Amino acid sequence: MARCARAGGSQPEPALSIVIPAYNAGKYLAEQLDALITQSPPFEFEIIVADNRSTDDTAAIAASYATCDRRIRLVDARSRQGTNVARNRGCRAARAKRIALADADDRACDGWIEAIHSALDDFDCVAGTLEPFGGSGSYRPTGGLRTGHGFLPAPTGASCGFRREVFEHLDGFDEAYSAGGDEVEFFWRAQLTGYSIGIAPDARMAYRLRGTKGDQWRQTLGYARARVRLFADFRQSGMPRSSVSGAVKAWLWLLVHVPRALRDTDHGERWRRVCAQRVGRIQGSIQHRVLYL
Numbered sequence: 001m002a003r004c005a006r007a008g009g010s011q012p013e014p015a016l017s018i019v020i021p022a023y024n025a026g027k028y029l030a031e032q033l034d035a036l037i038t039q040s041p042p043f044e045f046e047i048i049v050a051d052n053r054s055t056d057d058t059a060a061i062a063a064s065y066a067t068c069d070r071r072i073r074l075v076d077a078r079s080r081q082g083t084n085v086a087r088n089r090g091c092r093a094a095r096a097k098r099i100a101l102a103d104a105d106d107r108a109c110d111g112w113i114e115a116i117h118s119a120l121d122d123f124d125c126v127a128g129t130l131e132p133f134g135g136s137g138s139y140r141p142t143g144g145l146r147t148g149h150g151f152l153p154a155p156t157g158a159s160c161g162f163r164r165e166v167f168e169h170l171d172g173f174d175e176a177y178s179a180g181g182d183e184v185e186f187f188w189r190a191q192l193t194g195y196s197i198g199i200a201p202d203a204r205m206a207y208r209l210r211g212t213k214g215d216q217w218r219q220t221l222g223y224a225r226a227r228v229r230l231f232a233d234f235r236q237s238g239m240p241r242s243s244v245s246g247a248v249k250a251w252l253w254l255l256v257h258v259p260r261a262l263r264d265t266d267h268g269e270r271w272r273r274v275c276a277q278r279v280g281r282i283q284g285s286i287q288h289r290v291l292y293l
Contacts, residue, residue: 224280
């Protein structure tokens with residue numbers, strides 16, 4: 001829990017604002033806050049926890065830390081449910097000209113704050129890296145700039161940063177996105193507007209993986225639906241349509257590999273991931289009235 005060694009005193013203008021969108025993150029939030037406040041970059045920073053309608057003790061934990069550490073603030077992001085709602089509220093409350101995003105259930109590795117800030121000397125937007133831990137599967141994302149959508153690269157929202165002017169020019173994150181694609185949409189718009197993007201390889205974030213098969217299924221399903229939404233929004237800008245032959249091959253692979261998926265744990269994990277991706281694309285195609293299989 002928070003220690004009150006740095007309570008009181010006036011707060012100088014920070015060089016970096018770290019925004020943490022938080023929903024029912026009471027189980028892990030203290031770990032992330034401790035990981036951040038024990039870092040000692042050669043500049044001032046602030047941490048903004050944007051509470052997004054939590055029903056657990058998330059707000060109480062953040063408020064406790066804020067009482068004990070003048071660099072931490074709790075802001076109300078309860079107007080609507082959604083990660084981008086919380087991000088926008090936190091970013092608009094930020095005082096620095098450089099903003100970083102982190103998730104409440106991860107842990108920033110030593111040097112993460114300085115690495116994100118330093119990379120923004122050279123780029124308008126930057127991607128950190130991920131060091132996955134926990135979970136029960138073999139899937140291990142590494143962060144950096146992801147290019148799996150066949151269009152522009154994008155960081156993960158768990159470890160990234162951007163200059164405040166980018167946020168203001170784009171009028172923030174699109175709050176219509178949730179459960180996937182939320183940060184991708186923002187960074188694609190940034191690049192299409194002319195802003196640069198790069199990698200901060202030393203900005204390492206310990207990234208907590210989903211623990212159960214159900215959590216993993218829902219996460220993959222959400223990402224797949226979001227990919228269809230991205231296509232609906234960015235096809236005029238050049239995002240390619242999905243391959244019909246690729247979809248047919250994927251469904252045939254799923255059918256043929258049912259027996260192996262039932263007896264092989266690792267193969268079963270891959271089978272569920274591919275299945276969730278394909279089911280999510282069908283759902284997204286119906287929802288957004290586009291064909292992206």
